[in-house]
Amino acid sequence: MKSSFLAALAGCVLFSLAGAASAHDYKLGAIAIGHPWARATVPGQSVGGGYLKLDNGGTADRLISASSPAAARVELHTHLVGADGVARMRPVAAIDLAPGASVELKPGGLHLMLIDLKQPLAVGAQVPVTLKFEHAGETTVELMVQAVTPDAAPATEMKHQH
Numbered sequence: 001m002k003s004s005f006l007a008a009l010a011g012c013v014l015f016s017l018a019g020a021a022s023a024h025d026y027k028l029g030a031i032a033i034g035h036p037w038a039r040a041t042v043p044g045q046s047v048g049g050g051y052l053k054l055d056n057g058g059t060a061d062r063l064i065s066a067s068s069p070a071a072a073r074v075e076l077h078t079h080l081v082g083a084d085g086v087a088r089m090r091p092v093a094a095i096d097l098a099p100g101a102s103v104e105l106k107p108g109g110l111h112l113m114l115i116d117l118k119q120p121l122a123v124g125a126q127v128p129v130t131l132k133f134e135h136a137g138e139t140t141v142e143l144m145v146q147a148v149t150p151d152a153a154p155a156t157e158m159k160h161q162h
Helices: 002-022
Strands: 025-029 031-039 047-056 060-067 072-082 088-091 096-098 102-105 112-117 124-134 135-145 157-158
Touching: 025 135, 031 124, 047 060, 047 096, 047 135, 060 072, 088 112, 096 102, 112 124
Parallel strands: 031 135, 088 157
Antiparallel strands: 025 031, 031 047, 047 102, 047 112, 060 096, 060 124, 072 088, 072 112, 124 135
């Protein structure tokens, strides 16, 4: 009896952990949105970065905008290093998703820029962001706020420009 109870309990725990792991992935039609996250910010920091992976299992589409109640606006950005060696972030009009392709929004590359944050992004918080695609439509995901680690620090000087 005791071993049956323990086996059932272990099964429940494993089932709930599997659900929690997949709960942070989203789907909108043929577009899979994996592990949306943001870096924690410090008090007074007015911008934050959002990151995720987009897998397009269907026809061509484009991420055309994003918004969040946590910021005055959200822009789609890229990270470029100029001839002077200085890294700069620049807005992009859209992020193309070719059929069957994956695009990763990550530090040092394409990303979401949350501008004029209403409060700091605290470790463990969830930040709602609505993503708008040209064909697939809109969906809201939760960015899980994670601590900035030393290995995630930028290797070059960064300037934010519009």
